[in-house]
């Protein structure tokens with residue numbers, strides 16, 4: 001127990017030991033908190049009317065970010081999987097960083113769920129025993145369950161690993177490895193269930209097809225490692241933790257592979273829907289070409305497609321892939337492309353047209369944007385803290401000493 | 405047969421409420437009708453009958469004196485359970501609490517009814533699309549009856565009347581061979597979609613109805629027997645009552661809007677802001693699961709006027725329809741109007757392919 005307390009103290013005090021760069025970064029993120037607090041206050045007191053949502057398009061930016069971030073959380077498995085299943089050493093050493101990313105991403109998901117809810121004060125209605133948990137009927141209850149499960153798995157695996165490292169004791173593989181393998185399968189489940197959340201509704205023809213889960217997973221496994229590559233390169237540059245080239249190359253290969261599948265599935269959908277357009281393709285056609293002069297989303301769709309295609313082609317070239325000065329930019333491009341694809345490109349046109357055929361445009365309000373940025377900022381604050389602590393322990397800067 | 409059975413009315417072109425003027429329809433004017441309704445629960449009577457000045461003052465002590473609806477909501481209301489799972493006493497308490505709060509807020513004697521479903525009743529609705537003239541009287545009557553929010557900021561209407569234009573099927577257009585977005589495909593050129601489902605227009609602003617070359621198709625909640633909205637609700641806020649309507653416990657809804665996504669008929673509305681309901685326009689005869697005033701952040705929709713129909717009255721829209729296009733009754737009663745429509749007319753349900761089994765039927769003579 002005493003060691004545990006010592007761990008917490010050492011961990012926290014290490015986090016606060018940072019250079020100017022570190023504090024500048026944290027300060028930059030903290031800047032977003034003020035508008036975020038204002039936006040949340042407005043939304044809580046005035047209601048969702050401060051958003052751009054309507055009865056026609058009642059799911060917007062919040063849920064889009066939620067869906068995307070579930071993918072990022074799941075994408076963390078692209079480190080854990082090669083590390084433990086293929087015993088890929090360069091990634092094995094830093095696998096715990098993936099778990100930290102997963103934890104931060106799930107927290108962001110929860111923040112976005114809060115933003116989306118009309119009555120966040122009533123969230124307790126969903127707590128089993130206290131309220132009612134409509135399981136197994138409601139997909140949302142499945143989603144909540146797998147997300148919380150994934151969060152706990154990563155929390156336990158990540159911090160168990162760090163704690164053992166800290167105390168210098170060996171890992172108990174009988175306990176640790178099964179959890180790791182469960183968390184790998186679990187990562188697939190979180191994004192699959194999130195896809196089921198929206199594709200099980202015949203009322204929304206654009207979403208109502210069985211390709212959704214695999215499409216979600218393939219793009220998530222491109223967006224997730226893209227972000228991880230950027231983070232790894234930053235860590236390499238700014239800390240003593242040297243992440244091997246091999247680890248980064250492995251990740252960029254995964255990005256290319258998964259993005260190929262994602263693009264292929266997009267192509268399949270476009271051909272299937274457009275060859276003989278029916279009611280099913282209304283959303284997609286609105287997204288690609290606009291309708292009745294309403295074309296809010298058109299630039300987003302094409303922009304995202306171009307971003308993904310360009311990123312994909314560039315990454316296909318080994319010379320570019322291994323050039324670490326351009327690689328992070330390509331990764332950001334892909335990351336943003338997929339963010340748009342899942343948000344503006346999938347979640348929003350799913351409600352357009354409405355089930356009775358009405359085309360309504362949606363554009364987020366300033367308050368929505370402030371809240372979204374704030375949620376992201378909080379996520380990155382948490383991520384930075386988690387990564388910093390983890391790096392300290394992996395490096396051996398933070399370790400248990402009896403004399404303390 | 406239960407006492408709640410809707411009386412059989414001759415199928416005729418007349419509105420079921422006979423000679424009533426439909427132009428100036430006022431829900432409050434018919435209060436005397438609701439008073440002699442048979443099945444008020446005793447616990448409702450207790451609290452509603454003697455709402456004196458003294459009892460109002462007593463309530464004022466319980467809640468804050470502020471005009472703000474949120475502030476007036478008592479703590480007990482915040483922590484009450486799901487209505488369906490409450491015991492009879494808890495229900496009585498909840499109704500009482502609301503009656504006091506609403507009476508104070510709207511400065512009139514508001515009753516919040518809790519009448520349960522009667523046995524052997526399954527409410528159903530039938531609408532004659534041939535007769536509907538698109539006047540939207542039903543829409544207005546519904547808003548007045550059911551205390552929807554109104555004003556510039558947000559206006560909630562449960563019924564929407566879709567105007568379907570015949571224009572797409574004119575001779576010139578058909579001869580073109582190149583259909584517009586909606587229309588008959590002529591020839592082999594697949595430029596556009598064939599018959600996009602339900603591309604009707606519900607914002608039409610006519611000088612006079614019915615308009616030339618148009619017909620109308622009112623929609624509202626279909627009270628599905630297999631309601632997708634109920635299935636997706638994570639907290640079972642919304643559920644099907646034993647007599648058929650799908651209802652919402654407004655105090656339990658967490659505002660996740662899953663149900664709005666799942667409803668294939670676009671029947672659900674969300675209170676985006678704080679509802680605006682002028683005191684003088686508020687209809688004080690309410691039901692817990694029906695037309696009682698809502699709060700911000702929750703979902704609402706048509707309940708077949710549960711506050712009326714459980715007292716043996718017609719839904720407001722049925723009463724007001726000037727051409728008698730709307731029929732309502734007990735599907736389990738072979739002599740009811742709806743059953744006779746089902747037996748004798750050409751009937752269809754909207755989006756039947758989705759297997760939601762609406763209890764709202766459309767028909768033509």
Ligand code: SF4
Nearest residue numbers: 625626628631633667
């Ligand atoms: S019409 Fe929509 S809201 Fe009404 S019961 Fe069916 S699915 Fe639910």
Ligand code: SF4
Nearest residue numbers: 637657658660661663
């Ligand atoms: S918005 Fe309310 S009624 Fe609809 S699914 Fe969510 S909790 Fe249930």
